Amino acid sequence: MSQAQDVTLTESPLGGPLPTGTGVTLGDGTAKQYRSLWSNAWRQFRMHRLAVAGLVVIVFITVACFVGTMIYPRGIDDIDFLMTSASPSSTYPFGTDALGQDILARILWGGRISLSVGFLSALVAISVGTLVGASAGFFGGATDGFLMRLTDLFICLPQLPLLLLISFLYREKVYRWADAQFGDGNIGIFLLIILVIAVLNWMSTARLVRAEFLRLKEKEFVEAARSIGARQTTLMFKHILPNVLSQIIVAATLSVGAAIITESTLSFLGLGFPSDVPTWGRMLFEAQSYFQFYPYQALFPGMVIFLTVLSINYIGDGLRDALDPRKTR
Amino acid sequence: MGRYLIRRVIISMITLVCISMVVFFILAAAPGDPLSGFGSNPNVPAELRQRLREQMGIDDPVPVRYARWATQYVQGNWGISYTTRSDARDYVLGRLPITLKVVGGAYLISLLIALPVGIISAVKQYSLFDQVATTFAFLGFSLPTFFTGILFILIFSVKLHWFPFIYDDTVKGFWPNLKQMIMPMMVLALASTGSLTRFVRASMLEVVGQDYVRTARAKGLRERSVLILHAARNALIPVVTIIAIEAPAVVGGAVVTEQIFRIPGIGSALVQGVNEGDVPVVMAISFGYAILVVIFNIIADILYATLDPRIKFS
Numbered sequence: 001m002s003q004a005q006d007v008t009l010t011e012s013p014l015g016g017p018l019p020t021g022t023g024v025t026l027g028d029g030t031a032k033q034y035r036s037l038w039s040n041a042w043r044q045f046r047m048h049r050l051a052v053a054g055l056v057v058i059v060f061i062t063v064a065c066f067v068g069t070m071i072y073p074r075g076i077d078d079i080d081f082l083m084t085s086a087s088p089s090s091t092y093p094f095g096t097d098a099l100g101q102d103i104l105a106r107i108l109w110g111g112r113i114s115l116s117v118g119f120l121s122a123l124v125a126i127s128v129g130t131l132v133g134a135s136a137g138f139f140g141g142a143t144d145g146f147l148m149r150l151t152d153l154f155i156c157l158p159q160l161p162l163l164l165l166i167s168f169l170y171r172e173k174v175y176r177w178a179d180a181q182f183g184d185g186n187i188g189i190f191l192l193i194i195l196v197i198a199v200l201n202w203m204s205t206a207r208l209v210r211a212e213f214l215r216l217k218e219k220e221f222v223e224a225a226r227s228i229g230a231r232q233t234t235l236m237f238k239h240i241l242p243n244v245l246s247q248i249i250v251a252a253t254l255s256v257g258a259a260i261i262t263e264s265t266l267s268f269l270g271l272g273f274p275s276d277v278p279t280w281g282r283m284l285f286e287a288q289s290y291f292q293f294y295p296y297q298a299l300f301p302g303m304v305i306f307l308t309v310l311s312i313n314y315i316g317d318g319l320r321d322a323l324d325p326r327k328t329r
Numbered sequence: 330m331g332r333y334l335i336r337r338v339i340i341s342m343i344t345l346v347c348i349s350m351v352v353f354f355i356l357a358a359a360p361g362d363p364l365s366g367f368g369s370n371p372n373v374p375a376e377l378r379q380r381l382r383e384q385m386g387i388d389d390p391v392p393v394r395y396a397r398w399a400t401q402y403v404q405g406n407w408g409i410s411y412t413t414r415s416d417a418r419d420y421v422l423g424r425l426p427i428t429l430k431v432v433g434g435a436y437l438i439s440l441l442i443a444l445p446v447g448i449i450s451a452v453k454q455y456s457l458f459d460q461v462a463t464t465f466a467f468l469g470f471s472l473p474t475f476f477t478g479i480l481f482i483l484i485f486s487v488k489l490h491w492f493p494f495i496y497d498d499t500v501k502g503f504w505p506n507l508k509q510m511i512m513p514m515m516v517l518a519l520a521s522t523g524s525l526t527r528f529v530r531a532s533m534l535e536v537v538g539q540d541y542v543r544t545a546r547a548k549g550l551r552e553r554s555v556l557i558l559h560a561a562r563n564a565l566i567p568v569v570t571i572i573a574i575e576a577p578a579v580v581g582g583a584v585v586t587e588q589i590f591r592i593p594g595i596g597s598a599l600v601q602g603v604n605e606g607d608v609p610v611v612m613a614i615s616f617g618y619a620i621l622v623v624i625f626n627i628i629a630d631i632l633y634a635t636l637d638p639r640i641k642f643s
């Protein structure tokens with residue numbers, strides 16, 4: 001039994017939310033409290049302390065990166081020649097790098113890119129995976145056969161080598177194209193990295209969604225919808241998909257973390273963003289040569305990556321529990 | 330079984346051909362020229378350059394080049410490395426043993442930790458042990474290998490002076506060699522142990538509630554034999570397949586680790602090859618990796634079916 005089935009059972013025939021869990025007193029037949037699936041999930045989620053802590057950390061890091069850069073007095077390119085490779089102090093909370101640039105400012109600025117790459121590539125990967133999985137599971141037959149062979153092929157692709165290769169080979173070309181198109185070549189690199197990570201990471205979602213679609217399309221509620229003449233797209237997206245949504249959300253959360261690590265790995269190997277874009281991985285790459293002498297230059301960006309990914313993984317774990325009605329306490 | 334296997338192998342062959350095409354066309358469609366460095370050298374006469382181009386068949390259409398590459402690859406001729414000027418096959422295979430040693434050692438450590446910890450975690454669900462193990466698992470798969478590598482070097486090499494942090498392949502003797510491999514192995518093991526432990530735990534949890542485990546207890550068997558002989562034996566069937574499927578991923582993880590510790594293995598050869606546009610070496614490693622994935626997938630299938638009599642090949 002999987003949760004999706006239970007979700008359908010908790011739907012009231014009138015379409016409204018059914019009372020669940022402790023909200024109902026079966027004895028006297030009066031329901032005291034009604035909760036929708038989502039508010040129930042939120043209530044469950046709050047009980048997972050580490051997941052809540054993760055959410056707080058992620059919100060903090062995101063706000064710091066996107067709003068903090070506007071408040072923080074120093075830019076990423078401000079060079080202080082008298083303070084190269086300085087240790088943390090009141091002026092430079094995280095110290096400075098080999099060029100005398102403020103590490104905190106660079107972490108905040110780089111966080112925008114690392115987080116955006118993580119979120120966007122997870123979004124693309126999950127969308128592609130859902131679309132492929134849903135079509136394969138729903139239509140079956142030759143469509144299923146073709147899409148699943150394609151998925152198998154992508155699973156066998158040598159991911160890391162291809163990632164390095166594509167990034168290395170097409171970086172300059174994309175940079176020049178974006179420079180001409182948008183006036184900023186780094187936008188091109190940004191799009192390239194998001195796309196490459198997404199293209200190599202949609203397969204597990206596709207398999208998950210397909211399996212659920214295969215199971216759910218035989219259910220009575222789908223048959224009922226079909227019998228009243230619902231169109232195929234309505235069946236797919238309005239009737240079946242919502243039942244798979246909770247699993248997709250969990251997969252999406254976890255793949256944000258994985259995408260952030262992948263981007264950092266790429267940048268760490270010197271094959272991600274160019275040196276004027278300080279993503280977290282890039283900062284580690286640059287700190288690598290002197291970290292024996294100036295450990296702060298590597299520790300701070302590394303810690304931020306670690307904290308971000310750890311928080312995301314805990315959020316994913318919390319969501320998995322919260323969205324699974326079987327675990328309702 | 331035999332018929333299933335043959336079909337499986339044929340499908341895998343087709344997959345491999347497709348993968349090799351994908352990788353080859355990505356390389357071929359890329360801007361740039363393998364001889365650009367050589368070609369811009371003014372000391373090289375134009376005539377020689379032209380002859381070399383013809384010899385290497387650089388100006389042939391892509392499908393022709395692919396067909397030539399494929400036939401040569403099958404015959405064991407992987408081309409000449411552009412940078413080292415040596416046979417790409419000898420170069421790549423020569424770097425394989427170190428990677429296998431590090432990766433194999435790391436995976437073994439990881440298994441030796443994950444199996445008992447995962448089983449105990451499941452048996453004593455929500456206990457202190459389980460919570461500590463869960464926390465470590467989360468730390469493990471949230472720590473990127475490049476960061477653990479740097480942390481380990483800072484702690485164990487810079488502060489404590491326990492291990493050297495640059496791999497030296499001229500070192501002789503068992504102990505010195507083991508000493509310099511411990512850190513890279515620990516980094517890799519840390520990355521794979523977390524998810525493996527969680528998997529063993531989940532799989533064990535699924536089994537301990539089953540009726541036959543209760544039957545075994547009801548028969549009066551000792552708890553140890555119930556857990557090990559009855560529960561774990563069944564719980565480990567899916568684990569074995571995951572071990573096989575994940576093995577190539579660990580080899581992939583070695584790319585970063587080798588880069589940090591300067592280990593002259595496959596991973597660093599790949600990064601170097603990519604950075605220098607060394608097509609034959611990159612092609613050999615990427616495709617070799619694909620072959621590894623496909624082979625381990627077949628192994629996983631076979632293992633699953635042999636270990637679990639309920640699964641029938643179809």
